[in-house]
Amino acid sequence: MRLINTVARIIDDKCTGCKICAQVCPTLAITMEPIPGSKNRKLAIVADEQCTGCTACEQRCPFDAIYMENMEESRVIGVNPAQVEQERLQQICYDAHLHPEQVVCYCTGTRAEEVAAAILLGADTPDKISMATGLRTGCTVECLQPAMRLLHAAGHHPEPQKGMYQWYGATPTIWDIPDEIKEKYVQRGFYFDDDIEFMERIRNYQSNAEASANGSKGEVK
Amino acid sequence: MRPSPIQPLPARSSRYGIDPQLVKKRFAELPGMTSVTLRELFPDSPNVIYPSAEGIAAIRRATEEKMEQMDLSMIQPYQSVNVLASHHGFTLLGGEPYAEVLRTIYDVVKRRTGAKEVRLRAGVGLRFRETEEYIKRFELKQYFDRALGMAPIDEGIPIETEIGTLYGLKRAYDADWIIHVHNSDVREVHFHRQVDRAVKPFGMSYARIETRSTYHQNLGPRAANFTARAIFESPFVQSKFVGAVFMNMSPSGVVSIEADNDLYKINDTVTLDGLRYYGKVFHLLGRIDECIVGLDFPCPVPYVFSAGVIYCNFVGANVDLFDLDVKLPPYTWYTEAFYGKDGRPLLPDISPVNPAIRMVIHNYAWIGYPSAFFAQQLPTLVVGKEQAELFEHDPQNMEYMKYAMVADNLEDAMRFAYRTTGTDKVLVFDGAVGGMNVSASLADHLMKEAPAASAYVESVLMPKWLKQRGIHVFA
Numbered sequence: 001m002r003l004i005n006t007v008a009r010i011i012d013d014k015c016t017g018c019k020i021c022a023q024v025c026p027t028l029a030i031t032m033e034p035i036p037g038s039k040n041r042k043l044a045i046v047a048d049e050q051c052t053g054c055t056a057c058e059q060r061c062p063f064d065a066i067y068m069e070n071m072e073e074s075r076v077i078g079v080n081p082a083q084v085e086q087e088r089l090q091q092i093c094y095d096a097h098l099h100p101e102q103v104v105c106y107c108t109g110t111r112a113e114e115v116a117a118a119i120l121l122g123a124d125t126p127d128k129i130s131m132a133t134g135l136r137t138g139c140t141v142e143c144l145q146p147a148m149r150l151l152h153a154a155g156h157h158p159e160p161q162k163g164m165y166q167w168y169g170a171t172p173t174i175w176d177i178p179d180e181i182k183e184k185y186v187q188r189g190f191y192f193d194d195d196i197e198f199m200e201r202i203r204n205y206q207s208n209a210e211a212s213a214n215g216s217k218g219e220v221k
Numbered sequence: 222m223r224p225s226p227i228q229p230l231p232a233r234s235s236r237y238g239i240d241p242q243l244v245k246k247r248f249a250e251l252p253g254m255t256s257v258t259l260r261e262l263f264p265d266s267p268n269v270i271y272p273s274a275e276g277i278a279a280i281r282r283a284t285e286e287k288m289e290q291m292d293l294s295m296i297q298p299y300q301s302v303n304v305l306a307s308h309h310g311f312t313l314l315g316g317e318p319y320a321e322v323l324r325t326i327y328d329v330v331k332r333r334t335g336a337k338e339v340r341l342r343a344g345v346g347l348r349f350r351e352t353e354e355y356i357k358r359f360e361l362k363q364y365f366d367r368a369l370g371m372a373p374i375d376e377g378i379p380i381e382t383e384i385g386t387l388y389g390l391k392r393a394y395d396a397d398w399i400i401h402v403h404n405s406d407v408r409e410v411h412f413h414r415q416v417d418r419a420v421k422p423f424g425m426s427y428a429r430i431e432t433r434s435t436y437h438q439n440l441g442p443r444a445a446n447f448t449a450r451a452i453f454e455s456p457f458v459q460s461k462f463v464g465a466v467f468m469n470m471s472p473s474g475v476v477s478i479e480a481d482n483d484l485y486k487i488n489d490t491v492t493l494d495g496l497r498y499y500g501k502v503f504h505l506l507g508r509i510d511e512c513i514v515g516l517d518f519p520c521p522v523p524y525v526f527s528a529g530v531i532y533c534n535f536v537g538a539n540v541d542l543f544d545l546d547v548k549l550p551p552y553t554w555y556t557e558a559f560y561g562k563d564g565r566p567l568l569p570d571i572s573p574v575n576p577a578i579r580m581v582i583h584n585y586a587w588i589g590y591p592s593a594f595f596a597q598q599l600p601t602l603v604v605g606k607e608q609a610e611l612f613e614h615d616p617q618n619m620e621y622m623k624y625a626m627v628a629d630n631l632e633d634a635m636r637f638a639y640r641t642t643g644t645d646k647v648l649v650f651d652g653a654v655g656g657m658n659v660s661a662s663l664a665d666h667l668m669k670e671a672p673a674a675s676a677y678v679e680s681v682l683m684p685k686w687l688k689q690r691g692i693h694v695f696a
Contacts, residue, residue, distance in 0.1 A: 003619045024374045054616045056374055059349035070614060099567060103558045104438070106591040107617040111562070138591060138617040139347040141373050142554070145434035165376050171431050172385035173439040177447075181383055185447065187691040189416035189545055195441025198548050202559055205567045 001078035002108045002134020006053035006068045010044045014065035017042035021057035021066060023165040026130045026140050030057060052077070052130070052137035077134050081117040092116040095153035096146070097175060099202050104146035107138020115150050124151065125158040126167050145171060174199070223255035226658040229651035230315060233519040237348050237587040239608050244585045246631045248515040248649040249658050257664045258656035259473050259528055262671040263501050269474035271318050272654060280318045280475065284325040284466065287480035291464045296398050298335035302463070303396035304365070306343040307426040310404045310468065311355040312520055314654060318475055319468060320359035323402060326466055327365055330400070341368035342393050344426025347617065348521070348589035349374070377429035380458065382451035388429035389452060394461060401465040401484065405491035407499040408524075408531055410542045411553040412437075413446045415495055416690060419467065419488035423458065424449030442555040443545060453484065467491060471498035472529025473655050489692065496543060496686050502528050504682065505667060505674040506648075507538040509577045512663060513638045514599075515649035516583045521590035523552075525650040528657040532650045536595065539575040541682065545689040551575060557594045564597065574598045579642035582634045583608070583625065588615035596624035602634045603627050 008021075008030070021044050022030040029050035032042040044057075044065075058066040081089060081100070093100045093112045100113035110133050118132040126147045130136045136143050148170040151158060160168050174196055182192040226249035232241035248254060259266045270279040296302060304326055310319030323341060330339050341361055343352035349372035355361070362368040369392060377388040393399070403422055413421050424436050424446065436448040452458060464482035468475050469491055476494065479487045516532060518525035523533035534542060537550040549556050551572040559567045566573070581601045588611055595601065603609050603625045612621045628634035639645060647660035659667065687694060 005619075006614055006616075023376075052616070053614075056349075060372060060374065068614075099559075101561045101567065103560065106554055106557055106594070107619070109593065109620060138619070141347060141430045142434050142437045144430050145438045149439075165374060168377055168379070168388055168429070168431055169386070171387055171435040171439060173435075174441045174444055177384050177444075185450070189414070189443075189690040190447045191443040191545060192441070192447075194548065195444045199441055202567055 001076060001114075002052060002110070002137060003074055003076055004052050004134075005071050005074035007048055007051045007071055008046050008053070008055075008057050009067050009069045010046060011065045011067065012043060014063050015043050016063055016065070017044070018062065019044070020060050020062065023163070024056045024060050024140075026054060026056060026127065026136045026166055027052055028127050028131075028166070050131060052134060054137040054140050056140045077132065079114050079118045079121060079132050081113040084117045084120040088120060089113055089116045092119065092150055092153045094203060096149040097173065097199065097203055098146060098149065099205055102202065105135045105138060105143040108134045110135045110143070112146065112150065115147060116154070119150055119154045119156070124156045126151070145173075149173065223661055223664055225256065226254045227256045227653035227656055229517060229653050229658065230519065232585055235354055235519065235587065236350060237521070237589045238519055238585070239605070239611055243605060243607050246584075248517045248584060248631070248647070248651055249653070251631070251635060253645075253660055254647070254649070254658055255661050255664050256653065256656050256658050257667055259502070261656070262505065262667060263675055265675075266473055267471050267476050267498060269471060269476055271475040272314065277317055277321050280321045280478070281325045283478040284322050284480070285329060287478045288326070288329045288466065291480050292482050293330065293333050293463065295463065296330065296334040296336050299337055300398060301338040301340065301396035302330055302334075302336050302398045302400060303340050303342045303393060304330075304400050304402055305393055305422070305427055306341060306352070306402050307422050308343065308345045308348070308351045308355065309406065309408060310402070311352070311359075312524065313404060313406060313468070313470065314474060316355060316359065319404065320355070320361065322466060322468055322478065323361065324364050326400060326402060338366045338396070340396060341365040342371055343369070344371045344390070344393065344422065345373070346426070346590065348587075351589070371427070373428065373430045373433055377431070380452055380455050382455045384451050387435060387448065387452050388431040389458075390427055390429055393427040394457070397461065398463045399458075399461045400463050402467075403465065404468040404470055405495055406470040406529065407495045410534060411537055411550040414443055414545060415492060415543055415686070416443075416545070417446045417450050417488060418495060419465065419484055419491050420449040420453050421446060422449070423452040428452065437554045438558075442549050442553060469494055470529070472502050492690060493687070493692055493694065496683060499529055500543060500682060500686065501675050501678045502530055503534065503538065503542065504678050505671055506530055506535055507541070508670045508674055509538075509646065509648065509663070509666065511577050511579055511642070511644045512646040512648045513635070513642055513644060514578050514581045515647060515651070516581065516586045517649055517651035518585065519587060521587045522583070522592035522595055523590060525586050526652055527648065527650040528653075533595075535648070535650075536574050536578065536599070539577065540572050543682070543686045552594065579644055580638045582628075582631070582638055584631050584634070588612055588618055591617045593618060593620035593624065596621050601625040602637065604631050604634055605629070
């Protein structure tokens with residue numbers, strides 16, 4: 001869930017049409033439109049309903065041509081995880097090495113289960129996940145990889161848009177690190193296997209209620 | 222009788238904080254506040270070259286001296302050099318020492334190599350305009366041939382590493398050569414755990430979002446900083462790397478400037494010195510039984526600091542953050558990730574935040590870093606409705622004010638805190654240099670505990686910390 005209470009505004013007189021704002025917007029809310037009457041000049045246009053107020057465009061505009069405006073009425077975006085098949089949701093999270101309750105975006109507090117639900121409801125790129133859940137619309141930096149892991153776990157392998165900077169691709173996880181690399185660096189204080197073990201405990205954690213419903217002996221609080 | 226508080230660093234104009242004029246009163250101005258210097262607490266605190274009677278000239282002199290040992294012969298006159306910097310350096314001691322290190326590097330590289338273009342490329346954390354503000358403030362655009370701030374959402378380039386493809390910022394690497402300029406302040410020990418401290422910016426401020434997300438989500442709490450090493454060791458980065466220049470910090474100031482072509486040599490020095498210089502303060506703060514915390518510094522909430530310790534280190538001071546047997550600090554992003562919907566950790570052995578913190582009075586701190594966790598876990602009073610409103614509209618802090626309450630002014634906030642917590646111990650994170658501003662009762666407590674803390678660190682903790690990092694010290 002993400003509360004949205006600001007929106008990006010373009011100062012047309014200052015906009016040079018450089019399109020950096022469109023290249024960095026995590027929800028693809030900015031497009032470059034031709035200026036009527038001009039030959040090649042374009043202007044940034046914000047689709048208000050897609051803008052989450054993340055300030056990425058405003059903070060990267062080289063010409064200070066964007067400002068953030070407080071909205072008169074805020075709105076909320078988000079996906080209710082209960083509306084999708086729970087078994088599939090849990091399997092996607094499990095395959096991505098994430099617990100469904102795990103927070104995957106530190107700005108919005110979005111949990112893995114909400115992202116998995118968005119994917120099951122049709123979000124098959126990081127941009128669409130951001131539009132649906134608000135993930136990656138706070139700092140816009142730290143939560144790309146959980147989205148990629150969940151997408152991969154659901155069988156999606158999106159390709160980045162050419163010439164855009166929103167995201168480039170998935171990166172290695174601790175589960176991918178070869179043994180010889182672990183061995184090479186373990187004496188320097190990198191605890192790869194211990195961290196894997198700990199994160200597996202998180203992934204496998206079950207609440208008391210879940211454990212008794214499943215008749216299993218999951219680790220409980 | 223205890224001395225007056227140390228003058229805190231002034232409020233500063235920034236898009237990430239409230240107008241300095243709205244900061245009506247600082248903790249240091251409140252009755253009952255005093256200061257305790259690091260030298261009083263730990264008589265063996267290291268001597269510093271800055272602040273000192275020599276002033277900023279000491280920084281230039283030390284940088285020039287140490288750079289004499291660096292081989293710059295690979296840089297040809299027709300070539301370009303990117304001097305890579307990070308925002309953190311500008312937050313230390315008002316920023317001028319770091320700016321002077323950067324200026325000196327420019328002068329030395331130009332003089333010794335005649336390089337065609339020596340540029341400043343300054344990376345950021347999560348406040349994309351922050352180094353642009355510093356470049357302007359310290360007039361670095363006028364000094365360098367070019368000076369630019371870089372943000373992690375800027376255009377990237379793939380970097381092939383021994384664990385796979387990671388991504389760096391194109392602008393960081395768009396010169397023939399790079400010089401890495403950083404500081405050793407322990408700072409985000411909850412993230413890097415004092416392992417490869419000197420290497421971290423290669424996985425952070427010089428890196429794209431893919432890489433930074435790898436660090437904070439894909440590798441795990443004690444393996445995270447390997448992301449930085451993987452990038453640094455890549456053939457691509459090695460082909461451009463000239464060397465590094467570091468401000469070697471202690472909680473009292475700049476101990477030395479370190480410069481070398483071998484980053485790992487600097488890494489060993491700053492790792493050892495970091496444990497030595499900061500370990501005792503960290504451990505001492507962990508011996509505080511109860512207190513009210515004051516946030517009062519021009520930085521985002523977790524980064525406001527006191528005696529070299531940032532606030533979020535104190536939030537985790539109930540465990541030993543240097544001890545690598547501790548899987549998860551009470552605060553780090555991995556920890557935050559592992560809190561369930563009921564607001565409690567998913568596993569019972571995840572340590573809660575420091576129970577000594579009874580209340581937090583947020584008098585002055587910036588937006589631009591996800592800080593809701595702190596307000597969720599600790600009773601927090603924010604001074605002034607303007608500051609509350611700033612946080613309410615920050616996309617990284619939409620939930621901060623959902624848990625924090627607003628006080629009209631600092632005096633009322635403190636009256637409420639004293640009454641409801643029942644403690645008169647106050648620890649202020651206001652960037653005071655050379656010591657910390659505290660209430661008289663906390664000063665007494667710290668003075669009483671310091672000798673035992675010092676002895677315990679020397680005899681028990683230091684040997685353990687060093688062994689865990691494969692560092693052998695020969696007397």
